[in-house]
Amino acid sequence: MRSKEDWVCLGVVGRPHGVRGLVRIRPFTEDPRAIAAYGPLTDRRTGRVYTVSVANVVKDMVIARIEGVDDREAAEALGGAELSVARGALPEVDEKEAYYHHDIIGLKAVTGGGRAIGEVVGVENYGAGDLLELRTPDGRLVLVPFTRRCVPEVDIEGGRVVIEPQAGMLDEDDAVSRAGGEDEDERKRER
Numbered sequence: 001m002r003s004k005e006d007w008v009c010l011g012v013v014g015r016p017h018g019v020r021g022l023v024r025i026r027p028f029t030e031d032p033r034a035i036a037a038y039g040p041l042t043d044r045r046t047g048r049v050y051t052v053s054v055a056n057v058v059k060d061m062v063i064a065r066i067e068g069v070d071d072r073e074a075a076e077a078l079g080g081a082e083l084s085v086a087r088g089a090l091p092e093v094d095e096k097e098a099y100y101h102h103d104i105i106g107l108k109a110v111t112g113g114g115r116a117i118g119e120v121v122g123v124e125n126y127g128a129g130d131l132l133e134l135r136t137p138d139g140r141l142v143l144v145p146f147t148r149r150c151v152p153e154v155d156i157e158g159g160r161v162v163i164e165p166q167a168g169m170l171d172e173d174d175a176v177s178r179a180g181g182e183d184e185d186e187r188k189r190e191r
Contacts, residue, residue, distance in 0.1 A: 006087040007044055008102040013083065016061050016075035021074045022055060025062040025083065028101070031178045032057045036064070038090065041083035050083060052104075099156055101130075108160045109134050112152070117163060117170060118142065132161065141168060 014024040024173045027035045035041075036052045043050070051067040069075050091100055101123040109132070122133035123146065130146035144150050144163055153162035 005103070007042070008087050008090060008100060009044075009082045009084045010038070010041060011064075011083045012056040012061065013039050013078045013081040014061070015079060016072045019072045021075050022063055022065055023069070023078060025052070025064050027060070027062050032060060032062050035062055035083070037087045037107050041085055042084050043081040045082065049083075050078075050081075052083065062146040103156055104132075104154060104161060107156070109152075109163050111161055112164055117165070120161060122157065132163075134163075136170070144169060 002102055003034055011025040012025040014026055016022065017024050025035060029035050032114055033054050037053050040047070040049045053065050055065055056063040066075075066078065067162045067169055069078065087100075089104065090100065104120050105122060105189075110116055110118060118134035118136040118138065120132050121135045123143070124131045124133055124143065130149060131143040132146050134142045134144060136142055144165075148163055150166060150169075152164055155161070180190050
């Protein structure tokens with residue numbers, strides 16, 4: 001189990017919105033407005049702490065005001081800031097198949113037969129659904145669709161995810177594999 005001192009990135013500041021200091025934030029929370037629900041957020045790279053208030057949500061992007069940011073130039077300077085909160089500030093999840101993406105980073109990836117195929121190093125979403133980013137034993141990065149079909153089991157306590165590789169998914173010639181579309185039986189996942 002991870003320590004309560006771990007940090008979870010709740011969103012990334014994008015470009016400014018207008019000229020009065022508003023910013024766009026790409027949230028990683030299930031409810032985009034929840035980005036402001038856990039108190040001040042920290043950019044772990046700089047150590048700066050920000051108080052965020054949500055002004056609006058447009059197409060899954062949060063339009064927000066950050067305390068002390070009053071003009072476009074100040075908003076531009078924040079571009080790329082990763083807004084994080086201590087893991088201990090987040091509520092515990094009660095459901096068996098609900099967890100935070102942060103909780104699966106570092107888990108071992110194995111096939112249904114138990115063969116080790118790598119480690120989860122990230123969870124990405126480029127618009128077509130969540131993808132697990134695996135680092136294989138030979139150092140390659142492989143993207144696996146985070147669907148029930150490709151990832152039938154997530155075992156946080158056991159420290160592993162079970163991967164059912166689809167054709168071509170783990171081929172050496174394909175360092176970053178094709179990402180499949182969303183399955184109809186997509187499991188509920190917390191972000």
